Amino acid sequence: xxxxxxxxxxxxxxxxxxxxxxxxxxxxxxxxxxxxxxxxxxxxxxxxxxxxxxxxxxxxxxxxxxxxxxxxxxxxxxxxxxxxxxxxxxxxxxxxxxxxxxxxxxxxxxxxxxxxxxxxxxxxxxxxxxxxxxxxxxxxxxxxxxxxxxxxxxxxxxxxxxxxxxxxxxxxxxxxxxxxxxxxxxxxxxxxxxxxxxxxxxxxxxxxxxxxxxxxxxxxxxxxxxxxxxxxxxxxxxxxxxx
Numbered sequence: 001x002x003x004x005x006x007x008x009x010x011x012x013x014x015x016x017x018x019x020x021x022x023x024x025x026x027x028x029x030x031x032x033x034x035x036x037x038x039x040x041x042x043x044x045x046x047x048x049x050x051x052x053x054x055x056x057x058x059x060x061x062x063x064x065x066x067x068x069x070x071x072x073x074x075x076x077x078x079x080x081x082x083x084x085x086x087x088x089x090x091x092x093x094x095x096x097x098x099x100x101x102x103x104x105x106x107x108x109x110x111x112x113x114x115x116x117x118x119x120x121x122x123x124x125x126x127x128x129x130x131x132x133x134x135x136x137x138x139x140x141x142x143x144x145x146x147x148x149x150x151x152x153x154x155x156x157x158x159x160x161x162x163x164x165x166x167x168x169x170x171x172x173x174x175x176x177x178x179x180x181x182x183x184x185x186x187x188x189x190x191x192x193x194x195x196x197x198x199x200x201x202x203x204x205x206x207x208x209x210x211x212x213x214x215x216x217x218x219x220x221x222x223x224x225x226x227x228x229x230x231x232x233x234x235x236x237x238x239x240x241x242x243x
Contacts, residue, residue, distance in 0.1 A: 002077070004077055011076050015067065027057070028060055028086065031060050031088045035053075035057070035088075037094075043095050064088075064112040064116070065111045065112040065115075067085065067111075068113075078118075081115075082122050087116050089120070096112075
């Protein structure tokens with residue numbers, strides 16, 4: 001690869017910073033690793049305009065279309081672009097063609113298309129020069145556990161508490177299963193403690209009369225205030241009669 005000129009180097013650094021932004025990086029990862037649509041109709045049904053996956057495809061298409069424009073106008077080196085940026089035209093070619101038909105926009109992303117087709121030719125030539133990777137060895141034996149060993153012993157299990165014995169209600173006279181109830185319901189009803197009224201007003205318990213005291217609220221009567229004693233006013237002293 002030839003050495004880049006300073007203006008091309010500056011442009012490539014800006015393109016790399018733009019491609020490494022969180023939105024563009026997430027969109028490119030989606031197209032490279034997860035995108036698997038083969039028809040435009042299926043894609044537009046599952047990923048309508050405005051959805052995250054539709055925006056990811058549109059973001060990559062706009063970015064690659066801009067890079068294709070710079071490559072055709074020799075603002076950046078073509079081989080440097082192919083070495084540093086993935087050009088996923090082969091994966092989204094059916095989607096772009098369907099978008100052109102639906103929108104009646106025949107030259108939509110045409111720079112991206114020419115860049116992608118030329119990238120495929122460049123990649124086929126480069127693949128022949130690359131040494132193929134050795135085949136992966138088949139695993140032998142039991143696979144290793146993916147979980148790590150515990151660093152401390154597990155807590156002991158709690159002892160099982162036996163259920164409480166039901167009260168022996170059968171020995172009491174007059175207590176038994178109600179007719180029409182199942183055995184489980186009758187046993188549960190028999191196990192419940194019965195409430196008994198020990199005393200009522202007016203009854204005697206152990207030879208003593210039980211008195212029920214009722215608290216009655218009595219209104220407090222206001223005490224009349226003592227009347228103030230009126231004192232006789234002293235008579236004014238009259239002037240003596242003139243003689």
